[in-house]
Amino acid sequence: MTKPASPSFSTAVGARLRGDAIQQVLAFGALILLVLLFSFWSPYFFNVPNFNNIVEATSVVGVLALGATFVIVSGGIDLSVGTVMTLSAVMCATAVAKWNLPVPLGILVGILTGGLMGLANGFLIARLKLPPFIATLGTLNVARGLALVIAGLLPVYFPTDELQGMVMGSAVGSVFPEFPLPNIAVIFLGAAILAAFILSKTVLGRYTYAIGSNEEAARLSGVNTVRWKMAVYTLAGLFAGLGGVMIAARVNSAQPSTGFGYELQAITAVVIGGTSLSGGEGAIIGTIIGAFIVNTLTNGLELVNIPQEWQIVATGAVVIVAVYLDIVRRRGRAS
Amino acid sequence: MPEPLVEMHGISKDFPGVHALVDCHFDLYPGEVHALVGENGAGKSTLMKVLSGVYRRDAGTIKVKGLPVNISTTRAAQRLGISMIHQELNLMPHLTVAQNIYIGREPQVVPSVLNEKALNDEAAKLFETLHLRLDPLKRVSSLAVAQHQMIEIAKALSFNSDVLIMDEPTAALTDTEIDELFRITRALRERGVGIVHISHRLQELKQISDRVTVMRDGHYVDTRPTADVSTDQIISMMVGRTIFEAVPEVPEHPSEEVVLEVRNLNRGRVIRDVSFRLRRGEIVGIAGLVGAGRTEVARAVFGADPFDSGEIFVKGTKVAIKSPSDAASHGIGYLSEDRKRYGLALGLDLETNLVLAAMRRFLGPLGVIRGALTRLAADRQVQNLAIKTPSLKQTVRNLSGGTQQKVVVGKWLTADTEILIFDEPTRGIDVGAKSEIYRLLNDLAREGKAIVMISSELPEILRMSHRVIVMCEGRVTGELTAGEATQEKIMTFATQRASAV
Structure with missing residues (x-):
C-alpha cells in the first residue's frame, strides 16, 4: 500500500499558509506602508533616534502582548495586563527604594508581583469559572488601586539609575556604535523568543491551542484544563510583571497612575497579528508585528502633530477595525 | 466459542423522572460487529455510555473478559480497552490530525518540551497498521466529517482498545464515505476487535453486522444473528410497544384551503427537493429519525436558516422569507x-x-x-x-x-x-402535560389554524396527524393519510435511504 503521506515541504507550507499566517503577511505589509507613509509625511520620522523611540515603546507594549497572546489563543481575554504592569513597577521601585533591596531582587519582586496577579486571574477564571472579561476587569481595578495605595499616590523614584542603565543602555551600541539598539529591545526580543518557544514547542503551548480550539474535547481527552488555564493566565501575569520592570526602568521611577489603556494596545497588537479572539490560533511573530504597528501609528501621529486626544480616537478605531477583520476572517473560513 | 469481551446483565439506569434503562442485556465477542438498534430514545446510547464510563449504572453487572468490573470514568473504560466514539465528535479543529490523536499524552524530548517528530511518526505508524489514509500533519479543520470519524477511530485504537463503540457513525456520511468506514470496520473485525455499531439505519445493518440487538423504551427486546432476521422483523421488534393507552382521536376533516405550500425546497445535502402542502385546520405530522432534515425544513420555512432554492406560498401567494420576522409577518410561527x-x-x-x-x-x-x-x-x-x-x-x-x-x-x-410549526412539542414534558398539549393542538386546528408537528414519537404522530409526511436524509420519502399510517409503514419510509430506493 502507499506510504501515509510523508511530511513534505509543500504540505507543511500549505498547512501553515491559512488564517493567521495570511493575516501576518498582511500585517507586515501594513507596517511597511505605515513606515513609508510617515516617512513622507514627517521629516522627523525616518531616523535612528526616532526608531529607537518606537522600539522602546513597542518593547513595553510588546511584552504585555506576548502574555496576552497566550490568553487569547486559549480563548480567553485579559484586561488587567496594563494595570498589573503598573502595580509590578510600583512593587519593583518600592522594593529598591523603600525596602533597600538590591536591584536584581527588585526586578524579581516586580516580575513575581505580575505572576501573582496572573495566578489570581487564573484562579477566578479556571477554578471559580468567572467569565474572563469580568474577572480581569475586576483585577484591572484591584491592581490599579493597589498601585496607588502602595505608592501612596506619588511616583516612587529609584535611588540610583542602576536599573535604568541596565535596561536603557545599549550593549549592542557599545560594540557597533552606529547601531545603538537599546537593551530594552534585546529584552523584548529574548522574551519573544521564549514566548514563541513555549507556545509552539511545549506542552503548555499545545494545551493553550487545544483549550482555545475545543475546551470540552481537550478535557475529555484527559487534559487538566483547569490547571493549564491557570498556567496561561499566570504566564500572562509574569510577562506583565516584566513589562512593569521595563517601564519603571525607562523613566527611572514607578508612576502609579499610569498603565490604564495598555491592555487595549496589547490586545490590539495580538489581534492585528492574526490571533483569533475566538481562540485556537495565533502566533508570537504576528503579535510582534502587531505591537510595532500600534506603536508606529502612535509615534507617527504624534510627529505629524495630530493632537493627543485624536490619537486616542485613532487607536480606538484601530481596535475596532482589527476585531472586525478577525470576524470577517472567521466568517470567510466558516462558509 | 471464544470468551466474550463484554457481558452486561440486568443493567438499569434512572435519570430524574425517567427509567432510561431497565434490566438490559448485552454481550460482545472478539471479531464481531454487533449492531444495537432501536427508535430515538430507546436507550442505545445510554447503555453504551454505561459501558464506556460516561454514566454509572444503578443496577446490574458488567464483566470484561470474564472479570466483573466497575467502570466509573471514561479513563477506567479506556484502561479496560473500551473506547466509544460519540455522535458529537470531540476534536480540536485548529490542531493537526496527529496532535489530536495524542492530545494529553504527547511524546516529550525532556519533560514538557514536545517531540513533534515522534508524535507525527507515531501517528503515521498507527495509520499504517490501521490502513487509514490520513496525513498526520493536516489540520483537522481542513478535513471532511468522514475523516474526522477516521481520526476518532484511530484515536480510540491508539489506546489499544479491543472494544470499539461507534454511536451513529454513518449519520453524517455520504455513501462512498460509508463504504470506506465499513471497509475499516471489517478490517478491525479481522484483527479481533469487537465493534458495537449503534444505528437506526436498518439497511446498513445487513451489510456490516453479525448480530443485532434491539432495544425499545429502555428495555432489552432480543438479540439475533443478523442473517436470520428480516428488516421487517427488526422494525416490528423496534416499534412493538403499547405504552400509548390513549385512543387515537379521529381527526376531523380539514378544509380544502391550502394556507402553506412549500415547493422544491433545497439546501445542500440537508434538504433535498422537499415539497408539501398544509390546509387550514389541518395537522400535518412530519416523522423521521434524528438527522432526517425535519427541523432543517422547519427552520428554512421560518426564515431562520437560508435555503438554496425553492418556493414558499402562503394562501396562494408566493412570499419571500429571508428572516424570522418575514415569516412572522406572513403569519408563520x-x-x-x-x-x-x-x-x-x-x-x-x-x-x-x-x-x-x-x-x-x-x-x-x-x-x-x-x-x-x-x-x-x-x-x-x-x-x-x-x-x-x-x-x-x-x-x-x-x-x-x-x-x-x-x-x-x-x-x-x-x-x-395562522401557521404554527411545532418542533417536538412534547419533548421533556411529563405525560399529563402531554395530553394537554395534544388537546391544545386539536383545539387550535379546530379554530382554523394550520399546524405542522415534527415529532420523533411515532405514537404521537399517529394520534395527532391528519396526514403524515415521512422524511429520510433530507428527502420526503412518503406521505400517508391518518387512515393508512401505521408505525411499521412510517419506519419503512423513515429508513429508506436514497441508495436503497
Whole structure:
C-alpha cells in the first residue's frame, strides 16, 4: 500500500499558509506602508533616534502582548495586563527604594508581583469559572488601586539609575556604535523568543491551542484544563510583571497612575497579528508585528502633530477595525 | 466459542423522572460487529455510555473478559480497552490530525518540551497498521466529517482498545464515505476487535453486522444473528410497544384551503427537493429519525436558516422569507424543540413573553410600551390556553415544562399567527402535560389554524396527524393519510435511504 503521506515541504507550507499566517503577511505589509507613509509625511520620522523611540515603546507594549497572546489563543481575554504592569513597577521601585533591596531582587519582586496577579486571574477564571472579561476587569481595578495605595499616590523614584542603565543602555551600541539598539529591545526580543518557544514547542503551548480550539474535547481527552488555564493566565501575569520592570526602568521611577489603556494596545497588537479572539490560533511573530504597528501609528501621529486626544480616537478605531477583520476572517473560513 | 469481551446483565439506569434503562442485556465477542438498534430514545446510547464510563449504572453487572468490573470514568473504560466514539465528535479543529490523536499524552524530548517528530511518526505508524489514509500533519479543520470519524477511530485504537463503540457513525456520511468506514470496520473485525455499531439505519445493518440487538423504551427486546432476521422483523421488534393507552382521536376533516405550500425546497445535502402542502385546520405530522432534515425544513420555512432554492406560498401567494420576522409577518410561527434556547426569554415574566412577538401593536407614542394593553392581551392568552400561573409577573423560568410550551404557543397566538410549526412539542414534558398539549393542538386546528408537528414519537404522530409526511436524509420519502399510517409503514419510509430506493 502507499506510504501515509510523508511530511513534505509543500504540505507543511500549505498547512501553515491559512488564517493567521495570511493575516501576518498582511500585517507586515501594513507596517511597511505605515513606515513609508510617515516617512513622507514627517521629516522627523525616518531616523535612528526616532526608531529607537518606537522600539522602546513597542518593547513595553510588546511584552504585555506576548502574555496576552497566550490568553487569547486559549480563548480567553485579559484586561488587567496594563494595570498589573503598573502595580509590578510600583512593587519593583518600592522594593529598591523603600525596602533597600538590591536591584536584581527588585526586578524579581516586580516580575513575581505580575505572576501573582496572573495566578489570581487564573484562579477566578479556571477554578471559580468567572467569565474572563469580568474577572480581569475586576483585577484591572484591584491592581490599579493597589498601585496607588502602595505608592501612596506619588511616583516612587529609584535611588540610583542602576536599573535604568541596565535596561536603557545599549550593549549592542557599545560594540557597533552606529547601531545603538537599546537593551530594552534585546529584552523584548529574548522574551519573544521564549514566548514563541513555549507556545509552539511545549506542552503548555499545545494545551493553550487545544483549550482555545475545543475546551470540552481537550478535557475529555484527559487534559487538566483547569490547571493549564491557570498556567496561561499566570504566564500572562509574569510577562506583565516584566513589562512593569521595563517601564519603571525607562523613566527611572514607578508612576502609579499610569498603565490604564495598555491592555487595549496589547490586545490590539495580538489581534492585528492574526490571533483569533475566538481562540485556537495565533502566533508570537504576528503579535510582534502587531505591537510595532500600534506603536508606529502612535509615534507617527504624534510627529505629524495630530493632537493627543485624536490619537486616542485613532487607536480606538484601530481596535475596532482589527476585531472586525478577525470576524470577517472567521466568517470567510466558516462558509 | 471464544470468551466474550463484554457481558452486561440486568443493567438499569434512572435519570430524574425517567427509567432510561431497565434490566438490559448485552454481550460482545472478539471479531464481531454487533449492531444495537432501536427508535430515538430507546436507550442505545445510554447503555453504551454505561459501558464506556460516561454514566454509572444503578443496577446490574458488567464483566470484561470474564472479570466483573466497575467502570466509573471514561479513563477506567479506556484502561479496560473500551473506547466509544460519540455522535458529537470531540476534536480540536485548529490542531493537526496527529496532535489530536495524542492530545494529553504527547511524546516529550525532556519533560514538557514536545517531540513533534515522534508524535507525527507515531501517528503515521498507527495509520499504517490501521490502513487509514490520513496525513498526520493536516489540520483537522481542513478535513471532511468522514475523516474526522477516521481520526476518532484511530484515536480510540491508539489506546489499544479491543472494544470499539461507534454511536451513529454513518449519520453524517455520504455513501462512498460509508463504504470506506465499513471497509475499516471489517478490517478491525479481522484483527479481533469487537465493534458495537449503534444505528437506526436498518439497511446498513445487513451489510456490516453479525448480530443485532434491539432495544425499545429502555428495555432489552432480543438479540439475533443478523442473517436470520428480516428488516421487517427488526422494525416490528423496534416499534412493538403499547405504552400509548390513549385512543387515537379521529381527526376531523380539514378544509380544502391550502394556507402553506412549500415547493422544491433545497439546501445542500440537508434538504433535498422537499415539497408539501398544509390546509387550514389541518395537522400535518412530519416523522423521521434524528438527522432526517425535519427541523432543517422547519427552520428554512421560518426564515431562520437560508435555503438554496425553492418556493414558499402562503394562501396562494408566493412570499419571500429571508428572516424570522418575514415569516412572522406572513403569519408563520415556529416553536422550537429547544424552547429554552430559542422560544422564551426565561428571565423575563410571563406577560412580556406572551406579547414579545407582537410588541409593535402595544407601543404608544415614543415607543413606550402600553402596559394596560399588554396586560389585557397576556391575560386573554392565559385564559384561552389555561396557563397555570400565580400571576402575569411570574418569571417564565419558574414555570413547568408543559406550561412553558403553552407560553410559546400563546406568544404566537398574540401575534395572530395562522401557521404554527411545532418542533417536538412534547419533548421533556411529563405525560399529563402531554395530553394537554395534544388537546391544545386539536383545539387550535379546530379554530382554523394550520399546524405542522415534527415529532420523533411515532405514537404521537399517529394520534395527532391528519396526514403524515415521512422524511429520510433530507428527502420526503412518503406521505400517508391518518387512515393508512401505521408505525411499521412510517419506519419503512423513515429508513429508506436514497441508495436503497
